[in-house]
Amino acid sequence: MWVFNLKALVCGFAGLSGFFISLKFSDSRELAVIVATVSAMLFDLFLRFTNDEVENPSINPEAGGHIWFAPIWAVGIIFLIIAGLAYFNVF
Structure with missing residues (x-):
């Protein structure tokens, strides 16, 4: 993944x-990916x-x-869809 600017690293x-x-509060990696993606998206916004x-x-x-x-x-929406599908065992 190629980072375009410093704000992307902060996000x-x-x-x-x-x-x-x-991960500390739950054992679900899929849920942790969803939380991470939402955190980065909200901080970016x-x-x-x-x-x-x-x-x-x-x-x-x-x-x-x-x-x-x-x-x-925009990239986060794609990750949310993939992680959400994995969390609900659609794959």
Whole structure:
């Protein structure tokens, strides 16, 4: 995975923190992935919409974290779908 900017690393750290906190309280790895993804997405959205320097914060790379040239919340939706399907044993 190619990280586009420093804010993506900060969001990734927030996601990893959510992952390990979730693993501490539950034994479900799928649930921990869901918590980590939601943590990273929410932190990214917080960074985006508190940034007053850019005009369109929802998709601007300078407003929040980007990986693979896509916003973290957009990639996070894909991870949420995959982890949710695994959590509910659809696979």
